[in-house]
Amino acid sequence: MPHQVLIEVCQGPECDKCGGPKLLAELTMLGIAAQAGHCQGLCHEAPMARIGKRAIADATVDKIAIRLEQQSA
Ligand code: FES
DSSP states (O other), X not given: OOOOOOEEEEOSHHHHHTTHXXXXXXXHHTTOOXXXXXXXXXXXXXXXXXXXXXXXTTOOHHHHHHHHHHHHO
């Protein structure tokens, strides 16, 4: 069974304003399992996402997909 990486998309106040909910919805629509996360204290780089322990600033679907590819390589 492949290891499932936890993807969190911050839904804190700043990320909420900067597209966090839309990013989470897009990932879900693409079948990428992600969940809502709390503020990471990196609000100036919103929207923030986290794959495991690694934070992704100004997160987009493309950035997350690239990071997932790199991790599985
Ligand atoms: S609100 Fe998202 S990192 Fe703070």
